[in-house]
Amino acid sequence: MSQAWGDIHARIHTNLRQRLLLPSTARILIAVSGGQDSACLLKLLVDLKPHWAWRLEVIHCNHRWRDDANDNAEFVQALSHRFDLPCHVRVTEQPLTSENQARAWRYTVFGKLARELGCTHVVTGHTATDQAETLLLHLFRGTGLGGLGGMAWSRSLGGAYPDIQLVRPLLDLTRPETAQFCQEQGLDIWLDSTNANLNLRRNRLRLEIMPQLRDYFNPQADRVLAQTATLCQAEQDYLDQETQKHYTTIVNEAIPGLAVNPLQTLHPALQRRLIRAFLQNIFQITPQFDHVEVISNLIFAPKNSQSSPLPKGIVAWVDPPWIKFPDLG
């Protein structure tokens, strides 16, 4: 056993044990695109299977995006058969026009198949590098704490499949590590031609910017950014709870308005969150930073002060003890 294999094997095993990610004897559906991360995931679970007595199955989703999509599916089937695992391929019937749509379709497929097969867990090959890239993409786009939160190690698949857990056992491995693992294991990987397209922001980040961050700023850049994402997630969860706690005291949906006096006593972070939640719930708008600031500025403003217009032409005004908003019915 090579050093790297032993090291990664032990790290995954420890994470599985300490975080209670995948119980012994569980029936597990492994999501495999054929890329280096999910190939690494597949091999690691196969290696660890004797210890945990899992039953493993593989799912590959064919988005029909590329001419070689069928070859990609056959590649995953061959990889699965090499390890004696049943492989299920699902092909989309409707054309998928965006990454988000494709992801939503994949997760429905995962849930449906897991239910059919009696699998309690679906696992994906998301890594610390994915966490780091997502955090940077959100930062550049402009975001609050919410956009900086990382993916969880384990969560319910949700929707129609709340009883099925989505687990990401590789969240503290980096892409360079999964690449090295695949190479040392002599594991063929499927090279997705679209991954080389530098017009896609994530590819630019993955192929050019992340290597520079590792070389010039911190060799552990992926991991420290992923840790930041984890911290942001926890703080986001806490602030969400606090927002919920104050919402009914501050918000009057019938007026509709915000109660100025209790709002004045809160920290600006909570004030902003309450305003955002109010605008979303009452007016179904997704407020930008400036929209929330415009309302924040009314919290200590004199009577009859007005905001500049928000989306849908909404203008708020101060009428103590309320900041009032128009009733759009």
Ligand SMILES: Nc1ncnc2c1ncn2[C@@H]1O[C@H](COP(=O)(O)OP(=O)(O)OP(=O)(O)O)[C@@H](O)[C@H]1O
């Ligand atoms: N077509 C697919 N079929 C099954 N699972 C998929 C598919 N695409 C992605 N996944 C799952 O989601 C995870 C993250 O997807 P993402 O698109 O970030 O990875 P990728 O670049 O396609 O490939 P990989 O992560 O395997 O290197 C994958 O590791 C895999 O577990």
